[in-house]
Amino acid sequence: MIEELAHPLSKYLREAMMPHIWCSGCGNGIILNCFVQAIDEMQMDLDKLVVVSGIGCIGRAAGYTNVDSFHTTHGRPIAFATGVKLANPNLEVVIISGDGDLFAIGGNHFIHAARRNIGIKVICANNFNYGMTGGQQGPTTPLEALTTTTPYGNIEHPFNLVHLAAASGATYVARWTTLHVRRLTLSIKKLLEREGFCFIEVVSPCPEIFGRHNKMRTGLEMMEWFKKVSVVENFSDPAKAEITPEKIVVGEFVDIKKPTYERLLYEKLSQTSRESEEKVD
Amino acid sequence: MIEKRTVLTGAHFMSGDIACAEGAIAAGCRFFAGYPITPATEIAEHMARRMPGIGGIYIQMEDELASIAAVIGASYAGLKAMTATSGPGFSLMQENIGLAVMTEAPCVIVDVMRGGPSTGQPTLPSQQDVMQAKWGSHGDYEIIALAPCSVQEMFELTVEAFNLSETYRVPTILLADEVVAHMWEKVVIPPPEKIKIVNRKKPNAPPEKYMPFMPNDDLVPPMACFGEGYRFHATGLTHDEHGYPKTQSSEVQSMLVNRLCDKIRKNADKIIKVEEVMLEDADIVAVAYGIVARATLSAVRKAREKGIKAGLLRLITLWPFPEKQVAKIAKQAKAIIVPEMNCGQLVREVERAAKETPVLSISKLGEEPHTPMEIFEAIRRNG
Numbered sequence: 001m002i003e004e005l006a007h008p009l010s011k012y013l014r015e016a017m018m019p020h021i022w023c024s025g026c027g028n029g030i031i032l033n034c035f036v037q038a039i040d041e042m043q044m045d046l047d048k049l050v051v052v053s054g055i056g057c058i059g060r061a062a063g064y065t066n067v068d069s070f071h072t073t074h075g076r077p078i079a080f081a082t083g084v085k086l087a088n089p090n091l092e093v094v095i096i097s098g099d100g101d102l103f104a105i106g107g108n109h110f111i112h113a114a115r116r117n118i119g120i121k122v123i124c125a126n127n128f129n130y131g132m133t134g135g136q137q138g139p140t141t142p143l144e145a146l147t148t149t150t151p152y153g154n155i156e157h158p159f160n161l162v163h164l165a166a167a168s169g170a171t172y173v174a175r176w177t178t179l180h181v182r183r184l185t186l187s188i189k190k191l192l193e194r195e196g197f198c199f200i201e202v203v204s205p206c207p208e209i210f211g212r213h214n215k216m217r218t219g220l221e222m223m224e225w226f227k228k229v230s231v232v233e234n235f236s237d238p239a240k241a242e243i244t245p246e247k248i249v250v251g252e253f254v255d256i257k258k259p260t261y262e263r264l265l266y267e268k269l270s271q272t273s274r275e276s277e278e279k280v281d
Numbered sequence: 282m283i284e285k286r287t288v289l290t291g292a293h294f295m296s297g298d299i300a301c302a303e304g305a306i307a308a309g310c311r312f313f314a315g316y317p318i319t320p321a322t323e324i325a326e327h328m329a330r331r332m333p334g335i336g337g338i339y340i341q342m343e344d345e346l347a348s349i350a351a352v353i354g355a356s357y358a359g360l361k362a363m364t365a366t367s368g369p370g371f372s373l374m375q376e377n378i379g380l381a382v383m384t385e386a387p388c389v390i391v392d393v394m395r396g397g398p399s400t401g402q403p404t405l406p407s408q409q410d411v412m413q414a415k416w417g418s419h420g421d422y423e424i425i426a427l428a429p430c431s432v433q434e435m436f437e438l439t440v441e442a443f444n445l446s447e448t449y450r451v452p453t454i455l456l457a458d459e460v461v462a463h464m465w466e467k468v469v470i471p472p473p474e475k476i477k478i479v480n481r482k483k484p485n486a487p488p489e490k491y492m493p494f495m496p497n498d499d500l501v502p503p504m505a506c507f508g509e510g511y512r513f514h515a516t517g518l519t520h521d522e523h524g525y526p527k528t529q530s531s532e533v534q535s536m537l538v539n540r541l542c543d544k545i546r547k548n549a550d551k552i553i554k555v556e557e558v559m560l561e562d563a564d565i566v567a568v569a570y571g572i573v574a575r576a577t578l579s580a581v582r583k584a585r586e587k588g589i590k591a592g593l594l595r596l597i598t599l600w601p602f603p604e605k606q607v608a609k610i611a612k613q614a615k616a617i618i619v620p621e622m623n624c625g626q627l628v629r630e631v632e633r634a635a636k637e638t639p640v641l642s643i644s645k646l647g648e649e650p651h652t653p654m655e656i657f658e659a660i661r662r663n664g
Contacts, residue, residue, distance in 0.1 A: 050507050060526075063514050066512060068511070069513075069514045070354075070357060070384075070515050071514070071516035072350065076376075076380075079342065079350035079354070081354060083350065083354025083362065084355065085354075086340060091358065091507060108344065108347075109347055112342075272283050272334065273283070273333070
């Protein structure tokens with residue numbers, strides 16, 4: 001009799017939630033794989049890890065991860081995670097969500113969480129469109145790209161997410177594509193080790209919904225595009241890292257130390273408490 | 282000096298907003314997230330002052346969408362949590378009030394009602410959010426809403442709101458009006474041991490057997506919190522007892538949504554509170570709530586002096602609606618009047634419960650609540 005061998009990483013996933021909803025050629029599985037690889041290599045205490053996501057294809061990642069997890073309303077994972085992190089700062093709170101969720105409907109929460117430098121970690125799958133609803137234009141859709149709501153070509157300038165994150169105050173900012181599996185995994189480990197608000201953008205293929213309108217019908221074709229145009233430039237100017245058809249700058253952009261919101265908050269709590277006791281004496 | 286006591290036992294002269302904040306703290310609230318808005322801002326300001334002294338968290342969020350989301354997050358991380366707002370902010374919160382209903386997150390939302398629609402009259406009172414409190418978020422659900430009529434009740438009903446939200450795992454709304462929020466009155470805060478505090482049921486099952494949305498007989502599931510080792514999932518999608526999405530099953534949708542409604546409907550008798558004043562022989566009854574009930578009480582007393590058999594049914598619980606209590610008085614009354622600071626909202630529920638008995642809306646908008654004389658005239662005309 002052949003023993004059924006469990007995948008070494010399967011303990012990190014909820015088997016009851018399988019099969020997953022992601023299309024063939026989608027990059028979300030690679031991102032989830034890199035994430036669980038990182039938590040495996042770090043031997044994280046899984047009872048202290050919370051994964052939160054919003055709405056969208058990658059939004060299902062929270063449910064697939066076998067830790068405390070929450071699937072919020074559209075755009076609100078960062079605001080929800082803010083409550084979790086402040087209520088229990090011992091928890092490692094990670095958000096895995098998409099570009100539409102985090103930067104269109106949830107954009108305000110992103111910039112304010114980054115400004116506060118609250119210690120929540122955001123991994124964004126950027127697939128250039130709203131995949132789950134069938135491929136509409138979103139905040140990262142490239143100029144001239146064809147989507148179901150830009151049938152004559154997109155006329156909106158896309159966000160440069162790493163520039164936005166850096167300008168808003170994030171203390172760790174990186175961008176990779178799903179082609180950069182090893183570097184992405186290393187980067188996720190750094191994201192989990194750092195304090196403060198950390199952000200990784202993962203440029204991710206969406207051949208079924210986005211690629212097919214844009215001359216990249218398969219996951220392979222999208223990956224070939226990433227391979228052809230990606231340039232690793234660590235600590236280059238994020239302002240100059242706009243994604244274009246000709247160039248995707250990847251690498252780390254920001255890795256700095258700054259007091260976190262929760263540290264300042266708890267310092268303030270103990271300071272006010274101490275002052276109050278001194279006055280009583 | 283910073284106040285470190287959690288319960289300020291004793292007699293105080295304070296505003297309704299401050300009494301509400303003190304009620305929350307006494308009830309065990311240790312997380313407040315909000316966004317400034319008249320006439321609820323003083324609740325946030327008082328929480329900002331008080332929370333550091335008692336080891337609680339205050340955070341001002343970027344908007345009301347974020348405030349309620351953070352409150353739900355804190356609730357899932359194990360703290361009793363609250364936010365406070367007024368009409369415009371309450372509208373923004375409706376999205377995640379639905380999430381709190383669906384994921385059964387205990388939390389308290391204070392809505393100090395001002396004049397609407399839209400920006401309306403920020404500094405003037407109204408009772409225009411009564412229907413929004415019940416129906417504001419999309420989909421079918423039941424919710425609890427309480428209407429304080431005094432500064433003392435701003436304290437007491439905030440405690441009650443926390444207890445109900447923890448008991449039934451449902452967002453509970455303190456539906457105050459601008460007058461009770463800004464009015465200053467005497468408040469007596471009891472010693473801590475005299476204040477009834479309810480905490481959410483915790484699971485008995487070990488983590489591997491825990492089903493986060495499997496209810497007990499009271500239809501309420503015990504609640505584990507993040508970081509306790511249960512490693513559970515919660516989602517705003519329709520979900521089974523495991524918390525796993527079941528978006529294609531009509532059976533799961535029907536079971537879940539009916540249970541979310543039934544846990545309130547079937548416990549309505551335990552939840553609902555009203556105050557009955559001179560109802561025994563009353564043939565003209567006023568149904569009122571909030572500050573308007575105070576003016577109505579004066580009017581009823583004056584009517585009695587004039588020999589009119591008037592009575593007051595003061596609704597403390599607005600949702601679930603006290604149908605039985607209204608139906609009971611409708612059997613004896615010739616007429617029911619419903620004074621409200623809106624175009625006539627809760628009067629529709631009164632009509633529904635009163636069946637054949639004539640029900641008259643005494644609507645008033647803007648500037649100030651009804652005077653006792655206005656309500657007395659309505660009683661006299663219909664008595």
